[in-house]
Amino acid sequence: MPVSNPVTGPVSDGSPASDSGHLDISRRRLLGTVGAAGAAGLVIGAAGGAGIATAVSDDGSVTTGAGGSRALTSVGSTEVVFHGRHQPGITTPLQARGHLVAFDLAAGAGRKEAAALLRRWSATARTLMAGEVPSGDTGIALDAGPSSLTVTFGFGRTFFDRTGLAARRPAQLDPLPAFSSDAVDPKRSEGDLWVQIGADDALVAFHALRALQKDAGDAARVRWQMNGFNRSAGATARPMTARNLMGQVDGTNNPKTTDPDFDRRIFVPTGATGAQDWMAGGSYAVVRRIRMLLDDWEGLPRERQERVIGRRKADGAPLSGGSETTPLDLDKRGPDGKLAIPDNAHARISAPEQNGGAAMLRRPFSFHDGIGADGTPDAGLLFVCWQADPLRGFVPVQRKLDRGDALSPFIRHESSGLFAVPGGAAEGEYVGQRLLEG
Numbered sequence: 454m455p456v457s458n459p460v461t462g463p464v465s466d467g468s469p470a471s472d473s474g475h476l477d478i479s480r481r482r483l484l485g486t487v488g489a490a491g492a493a494g495l496v497i498g499a500a501g502g503a504g505i506a507t508a509v510s511d512d513g514s515v516t517t518g519a520g521g522s523r524a525l526t527s528v529g530s531t532e533v534v535f536h537g538r539h540q541p542g543i544t545t546p547l548q549a550r551g552h553l554v555a556f557d558l559a560a561g562a563g564r565k566e567a568a569a570l571l572r573r574w575s576a577t578a579r580t581l582m583a584g585e586v587p588s589g590d591t592g593i594a595l596d597a598g599p600s601s602l603t604v605t606f607g608f609g610r611t612f613f614d615r616t617g618l619a620a621r622r623p624a625q626l627d628p629l630p631a632f633s634s635d636a637v638d639p640k641r642s643e644g645d646l647w648v649q650i651g652a653d654d655a656l657v658a659f660h661a662l663r664a665l666q667k668d669a670g671d672a673a674r675v676r677w678q679m680n681g682f683n684r685s686a687g688a689t690a691r692p693m694t695a696r697n698l699m700g701q702v703d704g705t706n707n708p709k710t711t712d713p714d715f716d717r718r719i720f721v722p723t724g725a726t727g728a729q730d731w732m733a734g735g736s737y738a739v740v741r742r743i744r745m746l747l748d749d750w751e752g753l754p755r756e757r758q759e760r761v762i763g764r765r766k767a768d769g770a771p772l773s774g775g776s777e778t779t780p781l782d783l784d785k786r787g788p789d790g791k792l793a794i795p796d797n798a799h800a801r802i803s804a805p806e807q808n809g810g811a812a813m814l815r816r817p818f819s820f821h822d823g824i825g826a827d828g829t830p831d832a833g834l835l836f837v838c839w840q841a842d843p844l845r846g847f848v849p850v851q852r853k854l855d856r857g858d859a860l861s862p863f864i865r866h867e868s869s870g871l872f873a874v875p876g877g878a879a880e881g882e883y884v885g886q887r888l889l890e891g
């Protein structure tokens with residue numbers, strides 16, 4: 454039976470490898486132990502350097518077990534493929550844990566050092582995503598399977614000057630406009646290089662973060678780092694759209710991979726010319742750390758919270774009626790003659806039909822970095838959105854939200870980044886090779 458995923462839309466549980474390179478085994482029948490799997494099917498042998506054993510049950514599901522003696526739960530066994538047309542971590546279903554890290558190249562490091570770094574990083578990402586254990590490993594993730602680990606690499610505007618590649622910098626990396634409601638800290642913004650790590654296990658995610666930081670060596674140093682989370686797989690009775698820390702169902706109206714125009718909106722086409730040629734199959738990520746003013750938000754009665762967004766809190770259904778997936782009826786009026794979805798409601802203002810069709814794929818993590826001296830939580834959304842061109846995605850929508858979104862009094866954009874995320878690496882290639890060696 455197909456299930457719905459907040460990022461990719463309906464997901465078939467029949468095919469082992471989906472469009473997004475996700476070996477989709479997590480939603481199939483769980484196998485308790487290799488013994489149980491063996492009764493149902495066949496242990497087909499070891500995969501990877503960690504002595505991982507894979508079991509196939511009679512319904513075709515695949516479970517991977519550490520050491521061959523014990524099956525992992527399906528959360529641990531799910532593997533996302535590193536190589537492909539697009540990098541992983543864009544259409545991959547939201548993971549429970551995330552790290553966003555920006556690096557600056559070290560003084561004196563240029564194109565040659567950057568190429569060597571991307572080669573090292575790609576090799577590490579491929580190894581860890583396959584659940585293999587690199588030599589000299591820290592041991593942090595021993596016993597765990599790949600756990601849907603993804604690692605995604607991007608280049609910031611400043612990377613191109615540092616590497617002598619300014620002529621190949623796409624215009625899409627021109628700085629985002631300043632928005633009137635911004636309270637952006639430059640030290641926690643932008644960066645030469647950006648790495649997004651996601652995994653369904655916190656140790657697996659941290660393990661990848663450590664390995665990549667070590668790989669950076671003398672070539673690059675961390676500029677900023679942010680840690681995020683989402684709901685764990687299996688926490689709800691059925692797969693459903695995620696909630697954010699305001700308690701809203703968030704992600705409903707994301708573009709779906711099955712939409713006919715999905716690729717055109719999210720990925721740079723093959724055949725792109727000029728400075729964009731190396732970006733074929735790539736995408737642009739806008740990253741915003743958005744603090745939620747939770748005390749103020751939680752002081753609002755539920756009905757007012759719902760009018761701020763234009764959707765019901767319980768199930769995410771539009772205030773114009775229907776269920777979560779019913780399209781917004783922006784013209785519908787209540788018995789009092791007022792618009793059912795208020796004219797400053799967040800969902801109305803951000804809807805593609807209000808923005809000349811501008812659309813983006815939102816793939817955020819929540820964050821919580823402790824309680825401030827004033828007693829308020831430093832918590833909110835690590836908003837990450839993907840598009841083929843930020844000027845036809847994030848920018849027009851944020852311009853409009855900036856002018857009159859009912860949500861604005863309850864949030865604060867505290868940092869910002871824009872990164873060119875090249876297409877995925879083919880077997881034997883590293884991410885960014887077409888730029889760095891082209």
Ligand SMILES: C=CC1=C(C)c2cc3[nH]c(cc4nc(cc5[nH]c(cc1n2)c(C)c5CCC(=O)O)C(CCC(=O)O)=C4C)c(C)c3C=C
Binds near residue numbers: 702705
């Ligand atoms: C500029 C882009 C956007 C920012 C920044 C943003 C921040 C933000 N959003 C929520 C909560 C929700 N957003 C929802 C919908 C929605 N938001 C954007 C864009 C930005 N949001 C878009 C394009 C859409 C889809 C609009 C549509 O097509 O209908 C929703 C409704 C459910 C959904 O469709 O996801 C919620 C809830 C927060 C809390 C937030 C900043 C912290």
Ligand SMILES: [Fe+2]
Binds near residue numbers: 799803
């Ligand atoms: Fe939103």
